[in-house]
Amino acid sequence: MENIKAFDKYCQNTASKEDMTTYYDSWSSKYDQDLDAAGYRGPSMIAKALAELYPDTRENVHILDVASGTGLVGEQLAKQGFLLIDALDPSQGMIDKAKSKGVYKGMICAYFDEKELDIKAGSYDAITIVGACSAKHLTCGCLMEAVRLIKPGGFFLMSTRPLSLQSVEDKEPFETRMENIEKEGKWKCIRKEIVPRYLDKNDGVIFIYQIA
Numbered sequence: 442m443e444n445i446k447a448f449d450k451y452c453q454n455t456a457s458k459e460d461m462t463t464y465y466d467s468w469s470s471k472y473d474q475d476l477d478a479a480g481y482r483g484p485s486m487i488a489k490a491l492a493e494l495y496p497d498t499r500e501n502v503h504i505l506d507v508a509s510g511t512g513l514v515g516e517q518l519a520k521q522g523f524l525l526i527d528a529l530d531p532s533q534g535m536i537d538k539a540k541s542k543g544v545y546k547g548m549i550c551a552y553f554d555e556k557e558l559d560i561k562a563g564s565y566d567a568i569t570i571v572g573a574c575s576a577k578h579l580t581c582g583c584l585m586e587a588v589r590l591i592k593p594g595g596f597f598l599m600s601t602r603p604l605s606l607q608s609v610e611d612k613e614p615f616e617t618r619m620e621n622i623e624k625e626g627k628w629k630c631i632r633k634e635i636v637p638r639y640l641d642k643n644d645g646v647i648f649i650y651q652i653a
């Protein structure tokens with residue numbers, strides 16, 4: 442857990458998202474080893490949650506794994522039979538590591554924020570975001586871009602540690618923004634669950650929204 446504690450401290454103290462990206466570039470070669478040692482179960486929990494939504498055919502489900510990192514989520518999705526997965530991450534180091542795993546079709550090196558990506562609306566059946574809602578990572582602005590990219594009836598799955606979620610610096614809390622999008626009728630919460638032993642002894646929280 443020492444490297445995870447150092448990481449948490451860095452997130453609180455670092456000046457910018459660009460510094461964060463440089464941090465990930467240099468962490469990419471040791472990230473999997475450190476997270477494995479810390480008992481990180483977020484990727485397998487989200488892959489299982491998505492698999493439950495598609496009990497029959499999974500190979501044609503088009504997924505965008507936002508903040509894909511080194512591809513831990515992609516690997517778990519592939520184990521569940523999902524074959525059509527794109528990765529998006531701003532760190533070239535993390536993207537290169539993810540690419541080497543051979544589980545992603547497309548690789549996009551970019552930030553996910555309020556800016557529209559050069560991707561057609563409704564391109565994806567599902568978006569996954571695991572472990573990326575914390576200080577100097579994703580902000581609420583990205584949520585409407587997620588809504589735009591997911592097909593009607595498709596799913597938005599997000600998980601993180603509750604403490605990380607509270608550390609997102611933005612105009613309104615991340616969870617409040619998600620609830621407000623539901624009040625606007627753009628999506629509906631179909632699952633919110635605190636899950637034990639998400640990372641070491643820490644709980645995690647899983648959110649699933651279905652697009653209207």
Ligand SMILES: C[S@@+](CC[C@H](N)C(=O)[O-])C[C@H]1O[C@@H](n2cnc3c(N)ncnc32)[C@H](O)[C@@H]1O
Binds near residue numbers: 458509530535578
């Ligand atoms: C803790 S890692 C999680 C990686 C992977 N999802 C996992 O669970 O192992 C956070 C990732 O979020 C990415 N990230 C940070 N800010 C981002 C942003 N604004 N848009 C997209 N990805 C971002 C980082 O580059 C990093 O790879």
